[in-house]
Amino acid sequence: MNLQHLLNKESWSKDELIMLLSCKDHDLQLLLQKGLETKAKYVGRKVYLRGLIELSNTCAKNCLYCGIRCGNLQIERYFLSDEEVLNAVDFAVEHNFASIVMQSGERTDKAFTDRVTSLLQKIKQRHNQPIGITLSMGEQTEEVYRRWMDAGANRYLLRIESTNLDLYHKIHPNDSLHNYQKRLDSLSLLKKLGYQTGTGVMIGLPFQTLDDLADDLLFFKEFDVDMIGMGPYVEHPDTPLFEYQSLLQPKEQRLELALKMIAVLRIMMPEINIAAATALQSLDDLGREKALLAGANVVMPNLTPEKYREGYKLYENKPGTHEEAHDTTAALERRILSVGDTIAYGEQGDSKHFTFKKTNYNLS
Ligand code: 5AD
Ligand code: SF4
Numbered sequence: 520m521n522l523q524h525l526l527n528k529e530s531w532s533k534d535e536l537i538m539l540l541s542c543k544d545h546d547l548q549l550l551l552q553k554g555l556e557t558k559a560k561y562v563g564r565k566v567y568l569r570g571l572i573e574l575s576n577t578c579a580k581n582c583l584y585c586g587i588r589c590g591n592l593q594i595e596r597y598f599l600s601d602e603e604v605l606n607a608v609d610f611a612v613e614h615n616f617a618s619i620v621m622q623s624g625e626r627t628d629k630a631f632t633d634r635v636t637s638l639l640q641k642i643k644q645r646h647n648q649p650i651g652i653t654l655s656m657g658e659q660t661e662e663v664y665r666r667w668m669d670a671g672a673n674r675y676l677l678r679i680e681s682t683n684l685d686l687y688h689k690i691h692p693n694d695s696l697h698n699y700q701k702r703l704d705s706l707s708l709l710k711k712l713g714y715q716t717g718t719g720v721m722i723g724l725p726f727q728t729l730d731d732l733a734d735d736l737l738f739f740k741e742f743d744v745d746m747i748g749m750g751p752y753v754e755h756p757d758t759p760l761f762e763y764q765s766l767l768q769p770k771e772q773r774l775e776l777a778l779k780m781i782a783v784l785r786i787m788m789p790e791i792n793i794a795a796a797t798a799l800q801s802l803d804d805l806g807r808e809k810a811l812l813a814g815a816n817v818v819m820p821n822l823t824p825e826k827y828r829e830g831y832k833l834y835e836n837k838p839g840t841h842e843e844a845h846d847t848t849a850a851l852e853r854r855i856l857s858v859g860d861t862i863a864y865g866e867q868g869d870s871k872h873f874t875f876k877k878t879n880y881n882l883s
Pocket of ligand 2: 578579580581582585586587588589623624625657
């Protein structure tokens with residue numbers, strides 16, 4: 520089957536997705552171009568900004584790939600003060616981003632969940648205009664998800680990391696804290712509660728195949744996600760998975776595969792929000808721009824105060840570690856404009872896919 524024919528289909532079998540993910544040379548250019556055309560047609564060539572606040576690098580989990588896993592004793596743990604969080608939110612509001620993402624390591628203790636609730640309330644009280652608030656704080660109980668929503672959060676990102684159960688077990692400790700089914704159940708809970716729900720996977724993991732990635736794409740479609748954040752796996756020397764670095768594809772190929780995943784997903788789910796993940800930039804200085812040109816439409820400028828950035832290194836060579844929010848943001852704006860996209864200042868940028876579902880649901 521030729522590529523043009525595949526690109527013009529409306530649904531794809533797993534084998535067809537594998538074919539798309541294996542394309543090269545001219546076909547690869549056609550795929551990326553189709554990703555960009557689809558983005559332009561369905562969500563427009565505009566980029567939504569989300570100010571990223573990395574609240575804390577304390578984490579109760581021990582994922583084998585992650586630099587801030589609790590077993591890594593090489594890093595100093597931090598928790599932003601209320602004032603530091605609110606300053607970062609002010610920065611986002613003053614710069615008209617209209618949305619923020621609060622992310623942290625995963626903790627379920629009461630001190631943590633209460634602190635997040637209280638921060639959300641303070642953020643809401645502080646600003647008159649509505650701002651979109653995405654949380655990325657892992658698996659929590661229904662009560663906690665509900666409470667955070669009542670306090671002002673409206674979007675939630677919880678990456679499934681990989682939908683292949685064997686691979687999931689290879690990259691996580693095999694214990695009740697790292698349970699695939701529980702993660703899946705948490706995603707379903709978020710959807711049920713009415714969050715704009717986002718997930719994602721790492722691309723180019725050791726032991727991962729194109730078959731796995733095709734299954735990941737089918738899962739996104741089947742689960743009917745509203746947003747996706749997926750990026751390349753980037754090895755970190757102080758993690759157990761580093762041992763398998765000889766199995767990894769070279770950086771250029773990992774980046775290329777991540778761009779293919781973005782383009783294919785944009786074609787499969789034209790109206791969702793897709794983030795140009797920061798990890799793309801740690802493999803290639805122009806990684807995020809390339810993602811925007813393949814179909815991504817969300818960028819998250821990092822607003823974490825500089826002195827904590829070193830502490831939030833999930834992977835090696837994380838960009839922007841030594842810059843202030845101001846510099847990072849100005850540079851990022853230039854980068855976005857350079858590819859011909861515009862920045863949707865002042866727009867919360869809800870997932871069009873979510874808005875459509877909600878409207879139809881309310882009408883029925
Ligand atoms: N490389 C790429 N992404 C990583 N993450 C954690 N560690 C790594 C790594 N080494 C991603 C995971 C997690 C998100 C917060 O960061 O997908 O969900
Ligand atoms: Fe913690 Fe998330 Fe890192 Fe896992 S990936 S160790 S849950 S911060």
